[in-house]
Amino acid sequence: DKVRVRQKVAKVDPQEVADFDRELRALMQESLDSRKLELRSRPTINMMIPxxxxxxxxxxxxxxxxxxxxxxxxxxxxxxxxxxxxxxxxxxxxxxxxxxxxxxxxxxxxxxxxxxxxxxxxxx
Amino acid sequence: EDTGGDDEVFEYGKGDFTEHACRYCGVTNPACVVRCNVPSCRKWFCNSRGNTSGSHIVNHLVRAKHKEVCLHKDSPLGETILECYNCGCRNVFLLGFISATTESVVVLLCREPCLSVNALKDMNWDLSQWCPLIDDRCFLQWLLKVPSEQEQLRARQISAQQINKIEELWKTNPDATLEDLEKPGVDDEPQPVVPKYEDAYQYQNVFAPLIKLEADYDKMMKESQSKDSITIRWDIGLNKKRIAYFVFPKEDNEIRLVTGDELRLRYSGDAAHPSWQSVGHVIKLTAQEEVALELGASQGVPVDVNHGFSVDFVWKSTSFDRMQGAMKTFAVDETSVSGYIYHHLLGHEVEMQMVRNTLPRRFGAPGLPELNASQVFAVKSVLQKPISLIQGPPGTGKTVTSAAIVYHMAKQGQGQVLVCAPSNVAVDQLAEKISATGLKVVRLCAKSREAVSSPVEHLTLHYQVRHLDTSEKSELHKLQQLKDEQGELSSSDEKKYKALKRATEREISQSADVICCTCVGAGDPRLANFRFRQVLIDESTQSTEPECLIPLVLGVKQVVLVGDHCQLGPVIMCKKAARAGLAQSLFERLVMLGVKPIRLQVQYRMHPALSEFPSNSFYEGTLQNGVTVNERQSPGIDFPWPVPNRPMFFYVQMGQEEISASGTSYLNRTEAANVEKIVTTFLKSGVVPSQIGVITPYEGQRAYIVNYMSRNGALRQQLYKEIEVASVDSFQGREKDYIILSCVRSNEHQGIGFLNDPRRLNVALTRARYGIVILGNPKVLSKQPLWNGLLTHYKEHECLVEGPLNNLKQSMVQFQKPKKIYN
Ligand SMILES: [Zn+2]
Ligand SMILES: [Zn+2]
Ligand SMILES: [Zn+2]
Structure with a gap:
């Protein structure tokens, strides 16, 4: 059941992209910062590969x-x-x-x- | 048990997808979706970007500030919460993959702090190529697949604005759906229908509220229609059930009673009788407006009482529920219709597809009349296309053409063909014709209509179940007999009976080549597990879109819509819904989208003089006559036609219109008196009552004419009683030898009401085979351009007359200037 549909080129609003990127970066940064504060000591390493x-x-x-x-x-x-x-x-x-x-x-x-x-x- | 007894109840708007469907777009592929792992959320999202810059899951996580996800159990990694292999951190914004320096082993590791622990380097892990889980606003595509192009095309096309809105709504109402965003407020005008829809969800968002409006209105109207002081005449049916006969008065703006409707009959009691009530189904409506109601229970019926009963409507939501259900299936079930049909119905630009089938050598079918050229062309084209429209003007052999199409489809061996129409009458006609070709036909009736007599009784499923002659069925027959005799069975017998009956029904239905039912009937639970690749819908221009959708969502790959958008469309009672476009049929919308209907061009009904004006005004002059003047001359009928070879005239009437007693309709006494004279003249000249139809658009006039003729008719009363007097709408799809049309409206300043609709005029003018008489006021009617054209046509042919019937003279009445060109 293959159908070929002529698709409209989806228009992505540049303002929306900019806003979204800003929020995404903020979330990343906040995540990083919180980890830095939270974990003073280095974790123990438990990464043996079987x-x-x-x-x-x-x-x-x-x-x-x-x-x-x-x-x-x-x-x-x-x-x-x-x-x-x-x-x-x-x-x-x-x-x-x-x-x-x-x-x-x-x-x-x-x-x-x-x-x-x-x-x-x-x-x- | 009745039509809707075992139907689930659909509540529109509560989009109940598969649980793991993306809450934005509905994609369900397990390899493409993840669940947000925040306990208060737990919603699923996919990894497609759709119309936004980020993928749906990333959009959700960012907007909701949620950070954990879990993969689907059927995804390649199985049900897995994504977390750091070392420390267990689940924040996806910190996670990324690293690989072992020598081997093809990868693990998830958090960026802070595990990635910065030097010890890992010594353990064969390459930390230099940490690869973030979220890259370019999307999850790594090898971990979480992006839905295919086809999947994305069939999904809901959600916009960034809608995402923002729904995320905002989820903060206060986590169970909200996108439909809640679109739902109009109580006082809002509903969203109007449009030619094209982004996706099936938008389609549902537009139509679901309209159907809801119509359903609410229908319920309100029907439930307010209680009538008191009803007089009953009692009878007993062949199945020993009680039948109550009574007259149920009706008015213009009220819903017409149809067979199968459910009514409650009540008696408030008296000294000798306790109060009593019982529900029953309408099994017959006589021309004299008498209703036959078959009662469900036969115990305790006060059969010795005849007066003082009350009748209420019992409103059923079944048909509306099925429409809502079909729209939902259309949206969430991608096997409901083929991809081509899905996109086509929504108005997307789809590359033309042909159906690859070997065409038959002959396009006619056994047991049917020879097809004419335009009918052959229609059959041939339809068999090659996934979607086609056939326009059948009055008398052009729509049913024969449809039957021939169904015959050839059934012979292609693609499974059973489903044949539907909005009305039971049309379904019966089709079933009969299709059966004549030798195909095995099952006519599925609503359970509430099993007692209604049908011209194709022998084809009905309930009849076939009762008369299936095999030894295995003797058990079922025994129980059936017992049930008929006793009225009911013990609960264990009833259980056994039901199971046997269901099995037999399935067996018979499955062995048929063709299943015929109404559009709403296609939503019957008894067809729930059936799939139909090929569907033909007759009279499709008389059904609403959601009604048409019911037979389509059973897996259609090839659909034929037959109808005529130049005749009357579906009846919508709720003005708000009608204004928003619910009265527009799918057929019409497809025409607007550029699908060209194949028109049947030869009419076999009307005397050529009668078809001339309709052909020119409604069909661009393309209607050809398949009957000759000679074939439409009625020897021995002596009627004063002003022009002998033109059996038509417009009879000028100047009598005033009046408001009818009910206050909601109109009547015109002069016209009624003249209708009686014309009828009498016909009868005297040898025409029999069944050949005559009196059409009038107003209920007030209809009732007045019936009454007037039976009181003042010059001949035997019974003759007049046998003449059908009805609205234009109830004559659609039918014909009479002679038609008398009483226009009623005659006033200086008001409009002409119902007669303004050109489609209604078309129907009124095309019912007669041998002759037509129109009674009306040219001064009033000529203001409307189409009527002006009709009057001019009659005048030019010297058929515009006045004076006594036995001395008709050309009328010199002046027409008014038409107001503006009708478009
Ligand atoms: Zn969430
Ligand atoms: Zn999605
Ligand atoms: Zn870690």
Missing amino acids: MNLFEGSVKEHHGRGTEGESGDEITDEGIGGSKEVQVKVLVKRGNKQQTKQMYIPRDCSLVQSTKQKEAAELEE
């Missing part, structure tokens, strides 16, 4: 549902559709650690850094 996660490497992913090739042969540009990379999101359920697989766009800064590091390590 060892069983350190296996396999970054997977390529083309579009949803298809399993991408591994390796870096294919460049990001030039091929239609955005390329995604598979990551494991680490979350806590109560005290249990859990990971869920997600796909993130390859151009996300999170991936970029990992890739650069990997590349650097390979060159060494």
Whole structure:
């Protein structure tokens, strides 16, 4: 049931954007400030990554549902559709650690850094 | 149990979406929505920007100053409150992702203080690329998906102003809905209808209050219509139920009684009888205004009393509830109608789509008359388009064309076809024609109308249930018989009976090719689980938009609206709602939006002389005659037509109009007397009463004519009693061989009232097959341009006459200048 609807270009009022941005920044700042006041002492670090996660490497992913090739042969540009990379999101359920697989766009800064590091390590 | 017995009650405005629908736009995709985790809020929002700079969830959090969210249980991460992996901070404005330096593992970490703890660097975490959860006023899209373009198009198009308003309202009333913002105050004029709507929510915001107004007015009118001192004539029906016959007087401005209506009959009691009351359904209305009421309970009826009863209306909200329900379904259920139809109905610019179906070689259907060229064209075009309009001027074979369309649709194997019309009469006619093609038809009647006799009795669901001849059904039949004999069943038997009956109804309905019912009937709970991809609505120009929507929201992909916007539209009783545009049909709005109706062009009803003026005035002269002068000559009928081959004349009347006894209507004695003379002349020349129809727009005149003819008629009283005297509106969709039209209005300075509506004039002029006589005052009527045109037409053809009926002479009466061009 594909329909093509000629859409009006949604007009966003610049005044509205400016107001909204101001409120958003204020909220961010207020959040930061309150944390600085609230937490005098540094928290203890509890960020161990479960060892069983350190296996396999970054997977390529083309579009949803298809399993991408591994390796870096294919460049990001030039091929239609955005390329995604598979990551494991680490979350806590109560005290249990859990990971869920997600796909993130390859151009996300999170991936970029990992890739650069990997590349650097390979060159060494 | 009756029509609405098992319907849920809809309260408009309380937009009950799926719980996790975005409270701004209604998007429900679990991958796209999060719940605000503030305990007093807990509302869901999506990650689309819509018409604002920030996404809906970010908009909400900023405006409400809320800071925590939880993902949906069916989202990729499952039900998860977003929080810092290290310290548990839940403020989304502080959260962001970091990744492990070597592995593809990411976690949420707060910016303050955890991000600035150096120890993390030593633990394989890369802190340099902290990636905030909210970026560019939107949640990270890989975590919280942005709804697809299609999803966004079907969603509510909320503006920044509306967001600000609703957020403000939520501060004092957390359960408020966007509809509360739009709801007009008690004394406000309602929002008027418009050609285009942003989305189905805006559509609902406009129509729901109008339907509410009409419902309130209808309720007020009906409940105030109690009549006392009613005289009853008692009878017993074939089903052994008590039937009360009585005359229920009516007036112009009051609601007409129709079969299926519910009335309460009361007797206040006397020395020999206790007070008594019972509710029943109207099963018959006679031409003499006599009502037949079938009573629900047969115990304790004071059948030996005949006088002093009272009658009240029992108002039912069923039809209005179903309209409100259909509008809600249209908005929140994206499977209710196809995307194409959704956008088209709302007036969005949709790229033209064709229906890919192999066309039949012949466009006619078995059991129906041969189709003419314009009918074939209509059938062919309709089968290829997802939305089409067919305009059927009077007598052009709308029903046959519709039946042929339905026949071909049913043969395409896309499931059952749903066929509707606003009135029961039209549904019956269609059901009959469609059945003639050999298709299996089920005519679904409201439960309150099961006792009303129907010309297609054998097609009705209740009849088929009773007469289904299989051994498995013997149990049901046994219980049915018991129920008929005893009037009621034991509660366990009743339960069993109901279950069996429901199962049988479903079985029969599911095996049909076509289901026929009224538009309101399409909201019957018995069809709740049915889906219809193809829907045809006849007489669609006589129903309001929300009424038309009821049959459409059952999954329609292809819709055919048949009607004629040059004839009378839906009757709206509440002036406020009518002024706001509730009387405009969906058909008309689609015409305004540029959908070109396919017009049927050959009329088979009127003598060619009678069709000439309507064709030129209402159909740009396109109406062709499918009947010849010879076929419309009535041999042996000796009637003093002024021009022998033109069976029509305008009979000049100068008698004054009067206010009727009720004070709310008009009558005209001279016209009434002349109507009697004309009727008598017809009868004497060999015309039978059933061939004659007397049309008058005023109830006062209608009652006066009926009365006058039966008292002063020169022939047997019974003959006059058999002649139908009725309003223009009640003649719509019907025909008579001879029509006498009494215009009534005759005054110096006032207007011509009902006759001002060109559509009413069109209907009045196009009911006759063989001949028409119009009685009126040309001096008054000629002020209106259309009437001026009609009078000129009659004069030019030497059919404007005066004098005694047996010596008619051309009238030289001067016309007035028409006021302005009618548009
Ligand atoms: Zn909230
Ligand atoms: Zn939304
Ligand atoms: Zn933290």
